Amino acid sequence: MWGWDTTPGIVSVWAEPDGRAFVWKRQPGTSARLREDARYRPWLLLASLQDLEHLGPSLQPESASHAPGSVTFRELEGPGALRYRVSADDGRALGASVLRGASSRLGQRVGHLRDLGPHAVLVLPPEEQYLVATGRTYFRDLVFDDLRRLQFDLETTGLDPATDRIFLVALRDPEGRTETLEVTADGDAGEADLLRRLVARIREADPDVVENHNLHGFDLPFLDQRAKRLNVSLALGRAGLPGLRHRPSARGAALGRGPGGREADAMRRARYTVPGREFIDTLDAVRRHDFSARDLPGHGLKAVARHLGLAGPERELIPGARVYEVFQKDPERVRRYARDDVTEAAGLAHLMGGAAFALARMAPRRYERLADAGPATGVLDPLLVRAYLREGAALPAHESGDGTSHSGAALHLFATGVAHHVVKADVASLYPSLMRQYRIGPKRDRLNVLLALVDRLVDQRLDAKAKAKKAPPGSPERHTHEALSAAMKIVINSAYGYMGAGGLTRFSDVHAANEVTRHGREVLGLLCRELAGRGVTLLEADTDGVYFSVPEAWTEIDERRVVSEVAALLPPRVRLEFDGRYASMLSHEPKNYALQPYAGPLLLRGVAFRSSRAERYGEDFLRRALQHLLSGNVRAVRDTYVDTVMALRRRQVPTFEVTAQVRLTKSPAQYLATRKQRRELSYEALLTNGREHWALGERVRIYRATGGRAGLLLEPDAEEGEPAARLAVGAPAGDDRRDYDVEYYVRLLKDTFAARMARGLTAEDFATVFADPDQPSLFTPSLAESRPVLTVVREPRGPEFGEATANPDIVP
Template sequence: MTRTLEDEWLWGWDPTPGIVSVWAEPDGRAFVWRRVPKAGELIREEPRFRPWLLLASLEDLSHLGERLRPEQEAPGPQAVTWQELEGPGALRYLVRADDGRALTAAVLHGASRRLGRSIGHVRELGADTVLSLPPEEQYLIASGRTYFRELDFDELHRTQFDLETTGLDPTRDRIFLVALRDPQGRAETLEAHGDDDAAEADLLHRLVERVRAFDPDVIENHNLHGFDLPFLARRAQALNVPLALGRTGSPGLRQRPASRGASLERTAQARHRDAMRHVRYTVPGRELIDTMDAVLRHDFAARDLPGHGLKAVARHLGIAGPDREHIPGARVHEFFRKDPERVRRYARDDVTEAAGLARMMGGAAFALARMAPRRYERLADAGPATGVIDPLLVRAYLHSGAALPAHEGGDGTPHSGAGLHLFATGVARHIVKADVASLYPSLMRQYQIGPKRDRLGVLLALVDRLVEQRLAAKAQAKASPPGSPERHSHEALSAAMKIVVNSAYGYLGAGGLTRFSDVHAANEVTRRGREVLGLLCDELAQRGVTLLEADTDGVYFSVPDGWTETDERRVVSEVAALLPPKVRLEFDGRYAAMLSHEPKNYVLQSYKEGPLILRGVAFRSSRAEPFGENFLRRALSCLLAGDLPGVREAYVSTVTALRRRALTTFEVTAQVKLTKSPEQYLALRERRRELPYEAMLASGRTRWTPGDSVRVYRAVGGQAGLLPSSEDPEPNDPRDYDVDYYVRLLRDTFAARLVRALTPEDFSAVFADPQQLTLFAPSLAHSRPVLTVLMDPRNQPLRGE
């Protein structure tokens, strides 16, 4: 195996620079748009390719007779050629034709004859019989091309657009304003000149004209696929407006299956069943990017965002400007009638923030498109295992002329879990985080643990190359000026490589879901991981630290008073030297204090002034009521400072504010996502009533779509309440929430998350009801948080079997 071959497996082999979009048709026509790096000129190419399928047998094509011929023979008119790939893989016949539809029809015809029943789609034949990919992926795999070679992210021509609508239902509400931002960063608004069909249709025509005039490579927005495009498609259909947003082909938005996007009912009869399908829209020549995907991917790993909405994320990341206009989402149309210029500013701010968010968080998907043979927009929402690693493996095997294994179910062997240890709960001081960099991929490299059926060793080769090149990208990023395009590019490449590397183990262990899954190899990785983690914890404990929590990401521990940062780094370095060579332990940070609550649920306070770092669902949840989160942050700051009277004050002031109804209704609402349609809920309502749907019905809302996000609360008398806005309280706030319920929630849910840091007596004193006065109330002046050691590795060895 040469290094050149490994590079081709990872990056492809065609050096064509500047590809910004690929569209292919089943008839063998491909359309490729390229931007000349540094010059910016757009070039369109129309190469032809031979569509292909990968089959386990040629039996279903035998009816073609002489039209079925070996690949080395010159293909004649309407001929189908075949090439037998090497090795033991089940999918071993690569068949090609000038027209993909004709090729598929021939396979379906033969399969129908063989099975004695009509077969309408190749997926009915099963993944062990055929591999069929979208035309663009067929083209990219066969050609060895990838997107964005030699391009920086900032060289893309990107446009953002955002709809402002009179409501959320496209069957009865309208689009009255559209904000756009052109590739040069200029924001503008388009408005409907009236409230009728003709005015809205004219607005949509002008939107199409502006997009075509901008001619962007990429169209972006936050929740683009969840709201803007589905709403736009429905309104355009109702108004008979052709959406000629693509660069070629007939007008209209095409659909593709997706895990997140517009929810469509398959049939009218499906309304009473959980039979929704999700689609995304796509157009030839432009990539449609939803920044929500990058936000969800980031928060899945980091868990540090206050929410997933554009405004919350923009504020958190510092993208929002100081003069950012805010209007409650449900009242934008009302405000437009009174103060249109304010709404125009609001809408322009939306597209400006969407552009900033796309640049800040979209680099990883951009870099992945340089590797994987898929459209950029598909990689932006793809899962890293089946969405990125699988295409890389398929391309590598076909490029090497090797047969691919089919998906296989496991042999019943269970997947053993990872190592996760909670050594102590409560509050500890002088905290160190020692990070184990990509433990499982490192163990795969160290001990050459790969899937048994990957006879070419592609997965391990990809992991090796990615780890090496990621280190180089990180070094180049550090050496580049802050904020420069070069730094952004290297950081994005490093992040993309990390995504793929860290997914390699998941790919290995996803029994039956990935082509090369191998539960036995995955179990060997976790066994080695537990062994390394045990060694790490044993050695740290022997050096006088107090272990708090350890898992495959690293170890948190507390060091004795008087230790300096030099002492802390020395201990980490000593233990790192004892680990296997390709397993790297790094000093990752130091903190003044930590609340250890449960495994993977903790709070950190840095030595410098700054916000607390909260990790885990106990401290971060999109459903948590704002009043409870605000209390927790105040109480936790006091707790980690050792100030129990301050924790008491935070509790008393919150209870008092609830009882005086000084808190707005918004502050007691929970944000929930609706998962049932109105018909589904009504069919179940007599057996079980659920607050979110009761709130919808009580407010007069009888129509909603699964996936809608709403804010609900418990009102007096056990009634359900709904807030139309997800951002701000309504004016004339009724504040009709159930005070007693929220006081109980404060103590039993939010305050309970501090229970492991206090003695039972102190917990009772801190969270005693302020209305129940006692003559003998205990003093908290000398009380302090506690730390409880649960296990000691020196007494309970953790090393693997």
Template sequence: MEDEWLWGWDPTPGIISVWAEPDGRAFVWRRIPSTGVLVREDVRFRPWLLLAGLEDLAHLGARLRPEHEGPAPNRVTWQELTGPGALRYLVRADDGRALGAAVLHGASRRIGRSLGHLRELGADTVLALPPEEQYLIASGRTYFRELGFDALHRLQLDLETTGLDPSQERIFLVALRDPKGETEVLEAHGEDGAAEAELLHRLVARVRAHDPDVIENHNLHGFDLPFLAHRARLLGVPLALGRAGAPGLRERPAARGASLGRGPQKALRRMRYTVPGRELIDTMDAVLRHDFAARDLPGHGLKAVARHLGLASPSREHIPGARVYEFFRSDPERVRRYARDDVTEAAGLARMLGGAAFALARMAPRRYERLADAGPATGVLDPLLVRAYLRAGAALPAHEGSDGTPHSGAALHLFATGVARHIVKADVASLYPSLMREYRIGPKRDRLGALLALVDRLVEQRLAAKARARAAAPGSPERHSQEALSAAMKIVVNSAYGYLGASGLTRFADVHAANEVTRRGREVLELLCQELARRGVTLLEADTDGVYFAVPEDWSETDERRVVSEVAALLPPRVQLEFDGRYAAMLSHEPKNYVLRSYDGALVLRGVAFRSSRAEPFGESFLRRALGCLLEGDIPGVRQAYVEVVMALRRRQVPTAEVAAQVRLTKAPEQYLATRSRRRELPYEAMLSSGRDQWAVGEHVRLYRAVRGQARLLPTPHEDDDNSQEARGEEDSKGTENDPRDYDADYYVRLVRETFAARLVRALTPEDFAAVFADPGQPSLFASSLTQARPILTQLPSELSR
């Protein structure tokens, strides 16, 4: 039963896409695992809803009948599920729209006002899922059985446009990488609408000829598809990109994707596109999911991530995103290479980081493309639990609001700040899910124990997948598949505790159970830290992910591993403590904000103090250089880095793009204008000074402070651009025709010291900090020498020692 809850029960292999309509038609595309041949099945299913009661269907009279009497044309059937759950009536019909309309008709009469959508009834009254999920849950089918990731026919698509506004600009080039790995470039033969329309027709023809199962790109849903849809609509080009149904991209709500407002007065909404028969995958989702766990990426743009992960070719072409069309007009071959590199890197990124979503689609009853951008709690665990309860014929609880009990925070201890050497990381593998399993702590309303059962099976099968991955040849499809499966299972397992504590957001939320897990976690963490301290290490930081500590200088790696093993043996049986790495040095700044230097000199930055999407690139570059020197013990080197950045700013050798910050606009134009007379804010002043009096809440812009305190707006590049030197094409002159470098140098000098240099304050004595960051333009006769200066480590009072 637990395996059916986790994997479904229908063994049909090779499903690569499911499209279902509310009228009960479902289209299932499959690749036969042994041959790779594509087949399509057209099937019927009975759309369904879960209701708290049948009163809103009573008006149907004899057309409403018990399920055991069997379905009949124009009839609605009902089945009462077992147990105390509020959503206890499973109602089915031949047509989902008619079923929903019947419920709304009865509810409108009962309430006394017209209702337009089932969601208006509330989650405690009705559960209505998208048609594909209804079909997958009812059938017990899942995607990708007996298929590996490389069995998918994947196509990458990237647009190059004359600008960012699809109402004013146009598409002049499209790069494609076909399922065989061949790249091609399609270009508009002319600069008018007719040439662009002809390009879009060729694009549609090429996609249909290649017939991919999956279309991928980086920021596909944030830029390429919204731009493509808008231009096609203006030009009257039907986007027949799907495998069935009418041409055109269909919209679906999403947490991240295109930002489509409905006029300046309307609230911004997020949406994505979808088509029948193909899955539309945005590699940005995989990057964000990876960085949420690893926190090791220098940014989220395609080029920065590809370079960091070793996917970028040494000959990779770089062009600033805002200048691609300008370059195309003078050097089209360079832009063609650039676009080919983009789709090649997107393909590599999808394969390297996309395996987890692929593996999740083998488990959860949702479309692959939805699982790629889903959160693990509501996006993966909820569908699994709904399927488990319906498979067992059990009533589901409705969402419940909080009873006022606060959710106690996770344990976190900061033992010291400053710089320590010879660092060890001991990892507590999935501490909270392990405690849930050890002490059988689950949601009170989960009468089937489904959440704990799923976590148990996931942990067991994840260990098996890890073992199979280790046994497979490095780089082999089998190893890639098993590592992806292990990663997917870890995502779901680690979300179980968050699912418990999400009062009002998840169906089985139980803050009391979550707090009991937290209490047990504090006990384990305190035991762990006390036992480590007894063995002569210096504790630095501890939380539910693990413990950082410094060891004596004469310890070997064998000694480090021995201590971790000794302490691991004292913990509860299902709580696993593992040796997770060793580092030459660490800067401990604040809780969960630190920098590690590996023994080969590489830096790992963690926390918003050291990594922020809003930080100015020049400041980040300075900070990384200064941190490298600091963790090597080279205090004069920190001083030299500071002097050089200050002098470069004052001489205007830093390009304007390097001092610009990216900010998110949180106020609508009318909101800002209503308070502008009392308080002026740089982002909105930059918009107004650039001639823009309309913008969308949630829009990201890049801006800087110009001379005399004026606000300036930079042209916004594509989201996948990065700030590398190659991409910027830096020059060391005081300005260029395209870069006047009119920024307020004094302001940015202050910013270096007060914001970026301040991250090093806990690593130096007050005297050394003042000397290192003294103004190089005002030399002092009494400046202290830094040749003997060393980083410091300060022990903090600890609750564990009281």
């Protein structure tokens, strides 16, 4: 799991297809850095040697002595389809030989190895070939704080590198010192000088890691394009030719154009990379965290930093679209603003970057690739491939399966509305635990590598959690163990999904995944039945745990006792833990609920309550109204609604608060081709405001303006969730036209946001609470005695819960 080469302190690996590898190492506990130049034989896996037969005597068994320039092969053992490991001194020549043979065999030109399909070939990036072959991994014997980390952030006059400029760069060096670099002359010469000074400072600081928030989405692509236009050499790497290189990525910069460019290269997305340093985008860690926790107010740096307590009380805030304008009048304010940005980016990277750091100690991939990799194909697959090749075993190819569908996980909604005295019992890693309990793994994994990985990861995660609790809060030891635990949890919980992803993973096995699901349903049924039998009111249950309401007289001791009693009835490897208690909960839909802790802020879960597209004014209303609803104050919910409606009608709500952030999925040509049949607000907003070109994947803020017009607000950067107000396009600085369609947003408030509370009120109370304040009724009921309601919609009975019914067609 950790590789077999014990070389300590590797902080970066770069390999070239010609067989050269460069390894940068840092001596643990010191600032000393060494570079090792090595040779390796580039390799790939083939299902057949047919496409290399044209080599004749130059194709030789690996065990035989061979002449320089020859291609060697080794037949791997077992029934796997990818059974020939072929290697050569030069990877490009090896790939060209395979393509030449394949083109001859197929009677048509084959331009890339991937065109042969995953059933015929497996080819890894050069660094991964090197790491798999040598058994090396990053960061052995290092802790996160041993890394030399640098953060930089660009301030630009606008968003389009074709026309806008970089006028300031904030930089935080590995010792924690912050500074700003600024243009000292007008025009190209001043900006070019700024970029050269930035490159010199980075090389002087010599970081192992370069970090920022939205680094790959904005800073690096903008820097790259400005440098090319100004003919400035970006010598940011530790070896090789100057300039940024690219690697394919599902998320990253769309190459070949700026935010306003044409769509020619819109589908080609890439990340930037250089030899010897790792580029880490903290936006990846934020997205990964929020995918599971769903507790962040947005994904933008300032919103996340404030939420996590990383932003100081004196944090300088400037609306993004006005930064350059403010700089011209008050440069010191912008300097503070920019220095705060890199300070917060450093804190965010330290807080959330530990999981990727720990993964890099296990998986044979570059650290920067693991930071944005999915846990299944990005982490588990490299571990499985390395294990099989280490054993000399043939690998299976991807298979589409036999048509069997993957049965979904159990999910039960027992009650909707407002419940009080709520407890959550957590089922810790249910599916991986069931895989271990019943020894369920993919059929084609004949070495049982996946089960072995899950076994060891679970045991070592528990050990890491225990060590983290014993270490002093805030200490490097605690941070390291917590990061290791988080990384292992990511990989453990992806094992079940890896099996169920038919055709998408190498060892997918939908039958094994369905067997795990079946056991999961049995366990969840037992769990719900036993809890209900102990006098609680079940609210919601799924494979992550169960929410239930307890009698008012119960204490926390009673709550913990019930959880412990039920935990004792579960299979040995399945652990049920007391995971929290709350004053109240609004159960809206499965996995969509609001929780009010006994102390602390309101917690919202699920897309019904949290969405990147939701208008801010509605989210703000919903959060305030929910707090009143959960406390039982229905009249205050009404007051909150009236206040929000009147603020809209008086246009006291800033335009930004009614905008929705949308992601553009159609190119200009695609939209114009269908515009006559169906007009869409997001694209109409762009066209109406003079935007004829945009990028696939670009995010814009739109709103419905008066007279049926489509409104567009200027975004200051590419990251999500920034709280600062924006300026209407074309409006002078400081102007907010507030030309939104008031009555549309009043209707949206009721039909979309207020509707989330419908299950917590009687139909009569809901109609009264959300009646139009400008249309009073003579017979409006009083809300003085109104209280939230809870409705039981299902009981834990029937076959799903281990209980037979008199009529198998009727579940009471």
